[in-house]
Amino acid sequence: MLIIDGKKTAADIRRELHDRVAALSARHGRPPGLAVILVGDDPASQVYVRNKEKACAETGIVSRGIRLSAGVSQHELEAAILELNADPAIDGILLQLPLPRGLDSQCCLNLIDPAKDVDGFHPVNMGRLALGLPGPRPCTPAGVMVLLERHGIGVAGKKAVVVGRSNIVGKPLALMLLHANATVTVCHSRTAGLAGEVRSAELVFAAVGRPGFITADMVRPGAVVVDVGINRTDTGLAGDCDFEGLKGVASAMTPVPGGVGPMTIAQLLTNTVDVWLARTLKD
């Protein structure tokens, strides 16, 4: 079984972006700028944000951390977003989710200037994705598509099953696969005969949030399995798939950690460089 190495692919992308940023910063007058808003002190979010800021520094992207206390009001958070929308040194704005209880994340996402929306969650950019128009794409599913592409795994004409239909992973991933000419089925908690659906797929994408949910008996021999899940268990991080059990069944699979996770950050950097180029070319 081929282990699809997201860690190495993401490192390659970071290096390529670093060289691009170094070559283009002088011509564009300044390096790319990314604002990362973190509200509250959720430990997992703090780790994600730290990793994103570290990856920015490695790539030559200037990141500006905006730390707000969990007690910040909706109005104050929205004011911070509007300020960043108007800031010419900021190309991309990332609002780390989930927000503490009492804050409305969709309202905040709707306020981010779509041209600075490096997470691709703004309704305008989700609409662009649905229509197949260019625009920043949600990082995790876009990272999955790049990972497959860089491993020479084509999706056109293949039967793909996506388990999970969230707005940040399952739904946009299904749209991207559709645009790439896969035949796509989306499964969720109300799907009848889920195991049979998964067994019919040549490409399986798991974005469920349940450790070991996809087992060997659910997967057709030779299928490619992409595990998006990141679950914290007593024994460490676990994906949504039974990696050990699937070793003898799948032809290729992403590990957890070291699969989709690093690609999500690499795609954030790619999106930041893309919006920077689009903005500085417009000025």
Ligand code: NDP
């Ligand atoms: P959500 O909780 O938002 O969505 C989970 C989806 O799985 C829902 O559509 C839900 O169905 C479906 N689901 C849950 N239980 C079942 C079940 N028993 N049978 C079938 N479907 C089920 O999660 P996310 O999409 O945000 O994340 C999914 C996983 O991916 C998580 O482990 C998360 O940590 C990870 N993740 C990883 C990232 C990365 O960088 N690698 C980035 C983002 C997420 P329904 O809609 O019906 O409720």
